[in-house]
Amino acid sequence: MAQETILLVDDEKDILDLLEIYLKNEGFVLLRASNGVEALDVLKTTEVDLIILDIMMPRMDGIQACMKIREEKNMPIIMLSAKSQDMDKIMGLSTGADDYMTKPFNPLELVARVKSQLRRYKRLNVAVPRLEEEIEIEDLVINTATHEVRVEGREVKLTPREFAILELLARNRGIVFSIEKIYESVWNETFYESDNTVMVHIRKIREKLETTPRQPKYIKTVWGVGYKIEK
Structure with missing residues (x-):
């Protein structure tokens, strides 16, 4: 219960x-x-x-x-x-x-x-010991055990969904994820073509991480395909 x-x-x-x-x-x-x-x-x-x-x-x-x-x-x-x-x-x-x-x-x-x-x-x-607990991407540090995110030493507060999207892309650097794949991986639900939920969350993540969100340093847009974090 x-x-x-x-x-x-x-x-x-x-x-x-x-x-x-x-x-x-x-x-x-x-x-x-x-x-x-x-x-x-x-x-x-x-x-x-x-x-x-x-x-x-x-x-x-x-x-x-x-x-x-x-x-x-x-x-x-x-x-x-x-x-x-x-x-x-x-x-x-x-x-x-x-x-x-x-x-x-x-x-x-x-x-x-x-x-x-x-x-x-x-x-x-839940911390998973067999997975890498800290992911470092230039000045971005993601602690998957504590859900702490820091950029240039500054703590960034992400919602659980925002963190899940960031972790998914960070663990799979160099791989392009479509909006559909991100949605179904993070929300664990069927994606509907008109749903712009993922784009809203990506925009919020960028606003929190980036100095210039319109010129993102971390989460890159691959036009017509999806999003990725480069290696």
Whole structure:
């Protein structure tokens, strides 16, 4: 039985009650907050394994809260929103969310996504002794055991998905990965041609790593093919 702790953040009590019923049934420990300010207060004193975060809330919305959380934490974040436009999804993912669901949603699908995110997060955060723990690419240092990334000695905070993409390319230097291959390797889901999630994540990684993101030093674009880190 799972004992992971999930923080539910939503100003709609009915949504919180619904999520609590389904997630408690799976053995999760649940905490609740009604806005971003309360969520940040919870995170100051409690270790949380995953956050389900609504976008539209009073005092501090989900976008602002996600940005603040990502300054220090890298646990999975699943965003909820009544909006379904692509730009809202892109905004959520750009601020550091790992997944996005539109209200109304199927609670069983959300539970499945929660489990998938937690499995992936655990797998990415377990040190594997037989693999190289530190990868050095010029001034870029990636520690796969601690998930620390440094550029010219400066610590860079990456989300779990961003780190997974960077590690995939860094472990396979010189190999070009298509957007489809990156998506299916990192998200472990079927890729749909219109999905630009990978491009959004690559852009965010470059913004964090690069002095000049439009002229990347590390992750190179191979036009019409995909992305690679050169040897």
